[in-house]
Amino acid sequence: MSDLRNPASTKMIHLLEKLAPNEGYTQSALDNVRLMRSDRPLGRTPVLYEPSIVIVCQGRKLGFLGDAVYTYDAQHYLVLSVPLPFSTETQASPEEPLLAVSIRLDLLELSDLITQIGASGHQADASPIGITSTRLEGDLAVATLRLLDALTKPLDAQILGPSIVREICYRVLTGEQGAAMRAALAHHGRFGRVARALNRIHTDYAKPLNVTRLAEEAGMSVPAFHANFRTVTQTSPIQYIKSTRLHQARLMMIRDGVTAAAAAGRVGYESASQFSREFKRLFGRTPVDEVRDMRESFSLSPAVRFGA
Secondary structure, three states: OOOOOOHHHHHHHHHHHHHOOOOEEEEOOOOOEEEEEEOOOEEEEEEEEOOEEEEEEEOEEEEEEOOEEEEEEOOEEEEEOOOEEEEEEEEOOOOOOEEEEEEEOOHHHHHHHHHHHHHOOOOOOOOOOOEEEEEOOHHHHHHHHHHHHHHOOHHHHHHOHHHHHHHHHHHHHOOOOHHHHHHHHOOOHHHHHHHHHHHHHHHHOOOOOOHHHHHHHOOOOHHHHHHHHHHHHOOOHHHHHHHHHHHHHHHHHHHHOOOHHHHHHHOOOOOHHHHHHHHHHHHOOOHHHHHHHHHHHHOEEOOOOOOO
16 A cells, blocks of 8 residues: 555545545444544644544554654554544645544454454464554555445445454454554553553543542552553553543534533533643643634544435
8 A cells, every 4th residue: 555546545545535525533334433534734733542543545644652653644554552642743735635544442342353363373472552553554455445435335334344344453453563452452461450540531531530549440559550551651640631631621612512611511620710721731722722723623524425
């Protein structure tokens, strides 16, 4: 997939242009698959990704977490085993918009697949990782093309779509970084304890969250929990909780049209002024300015309807 002008790549781009006609995110016929589009370049932007596979067919994104930089473009895909706030830079233009597909990972759905891969002799003896960019190999690219094609046909999407998604997950889990991703998604060891804490934060971000209690649930002392948490996320538990709440509030304001005060309350802030201060500290501008400027980039459009 190194040449964007080859027939397979051209078809992927054509299909994505139909599936994602609007900037931002577009839902597909499958709940766990969304399409991404940007018609303009974007500088460093804070984002929060769920555990997912992101395959870019046109354009380029750079992800920044700590000192590491992750490239995902037509030659590389991004995969996350845990939910992570980081920042991205988007390279796109009206003539060549960024076009990508994002597949949300569900550990319950993947557990059987991981078990089968392990039973076949593929041992997850690598160190677990939370995020990586990996070369897009031929089999994975072909499966992605088939998924995009199926999504334009309602019956194909319903019947074939889930099995193609499963194949894509299989290709990722047996690919170049597959062992490390399987180790991470299996939630074993200290990485797994932190991963479970991250999932708890994302489920209960609007509720009071106590770091001491999270450490106890992870079976670690508070200092050990802080150290292992930072290894996985490049930030502290308190900052991660705060970032998660602010990202969720931004999406509520953009996608649901709620006010900053209402969003603050929904994500667990008791003080609207504190929310506004911390929001500006993370995103670099007020909630009103952020929503106005990022509405297109983070909007969520309904799935495009295609004929039977």
